[in-house]
Amino acid sequence: xxxxxxxxxxxxxxxxxxxxxxxxxxxxxxxxxxxxxxxxxxxxxxxxxxxxxxxxxxxxxxxxxxxxxxxxxxxxxxxxxxxxxxxxxxxxxxxxxxxxxx
Amino acid sequence: xxxxxxxxxxxxxxxxxxxxxxxxxxxxxxxxxxxxxxxxxxxxxxxxxxxxxxxxxxxxxxxxxxxxxxxxxxxxxxxxxxxxxxxxxxxxxxxxxxxxxxxxxxxxxxxxxxxxxxxxxxxxxxxxxxxxxxxxxxxxxxxxxxxxxxxxxxxxxxxxxxxxxxxxxxxxxxxxxxxxxxxxxxxxxx
Numbered sequence: 001x002x003x004x005x006x007x008x009x010x011x012x013x014x015x016x017x018x019x020x021x022x023x024x025x026x027x028x029x030x031x032x033x034x035x036x037x038x039x040x041x042x043x044x045x046x047x048x049x050x051x052x053x054x055x056x057x058x059x060x061x062x063x064x065x066x067x068x069x070x071x072x073x074x075x076x077x078x079x080x081x082x083x084x085x086x087x088x089x090x091x092x093x094x095x096x097x098x099x100x101x102x
Numbered sequence: 103x104x105x106x107x108x109x110x111x112x113x114x115x116x117x118x119x120x121x122x123x124x125x126x127x128x129x130x131x132x133x134x135x136x137x138x139x140x141x142x143x144x145x146x147x148x149x150x151x152x153x154x155x156x157x158x159x160x161x162x163x164x165x166x167x168x169x170x171x172x173x174x175x176x177x178x179x180x181x182x183x184x185x186x187x188x189x190x191x192x193x194x195x196x197x198x199x200x201x202x203x204x205x206x207x208x209x210x211x212x213x214x215x216x217x218x219x220x221x222x223x224x225x226x227x228x229x230x231x232x233x234x235x236x237x238x239x240x241x242x243x244x245x246x247x248x249x250x251x252x253x254x255x256x257x258x259x260x261x262x263x264x265x266x267x268x269x270x271x272x273x274x275x276x277x278x279x280x281x282x283x284x285x286x287x288x289x290x291x292x
Contacts, residue, residue, distance in 0.1 A: 001238060001240075003194050003197075005238070006194075006198055006238075006239065007197070007198070007201060009236060009237065009238040009239060010198065010201050010202055010205065010232070010236060010239070011201070011205075013205075013235070013236040013237065014205040014206075014208070014209065017209070018209075019209045019210060019212050022206060022209040022210060023209075023210055023217055025231060025235050026206070026210070026223060026227065026231065029223075029227050029230050029231060029234070030227060031219065031221065031222075031223050031227055032219070032220040032221050033217040033218060033219055033220060034217065034218060034220050035217055035218075
């Protein structure tokens with residue numbers, strides 16, 4: 001196969017497989033995955049104010065809110081986190097602390 | 103192509119006697135599944151020496167601080183037949199690798215996936231994925247210039263350079279390997 005054919009074969013493959021199929025294949029090959037944990041923070045929340053962004057859970061994108069950074073905000077009325085909150089809070093609040101403060 | 107394999111004396115004799123190699127598998131393999139060899143290149147002063155150092159250093163178990171074998175062998179081989187080589191050190195080979203790696207990342211880091219990686223895919227897994235899962239990608243050898251800690255000091259002091267110091271092959275089809283002879287033997291304690 002020439003170079004263009006190989007590049008096309010790779011592109012065609014990835015256009016035809018779903019993320020789940022890729023993950024299954026990678027698991028077969030020895031990659032380890034774990035389920036994304038979801039945490040819900042009641043909203044409105046005294047520590048969470050400002051504009052709530054809509055970002056899918058499990059994605060390491062952070063949004064800045066007054067006093068904290070949170071990753072994986074998905075819901076309008078509640079904040080669903082794809083990761084434990086303690087990993088993303090700029091002020092080191094754990095998930096339990098955030099719940100307590102709610 | 104002449105290629106050298108370093109191993110324990112016992113394994114060397116077994117390889118010679120059975121006239122076949124066993125695959126190295128698992129996600130730690132730099133070039134994916136295959137039997138591993140050192141070959142001549144601009145990065146290597148001597149592939150025999152590379153194979154010897156590899157075999158000597160692999161004998162030492164850091165956890166138990168003891169040698170798992172005392173004597174090493176270096177086996178000389180000819181790699182012959184229909185060689186379909188994925189040369190990762192070439193421009194095209196590197197481009198294929200990057201495309202697979204980046205396409206994998208796009209799929210597994212997508213928002214809809216409810217699983218996250220505990221440990222990222224290694225180079226070896228990307229290579230295995232390409233060869234085993236993508237139709238029409240039919241390589242039977244993977245080649246690259248790599249850096250391997252080949253001295254005691256580098257291993258003990260965890261010295262790691264970026265510049266390659268050898269060229270390695272992972273041969274996925276062992277029928278391509280013609281075992282010539284054991285070209286060097288010695289102890290692991292030098």
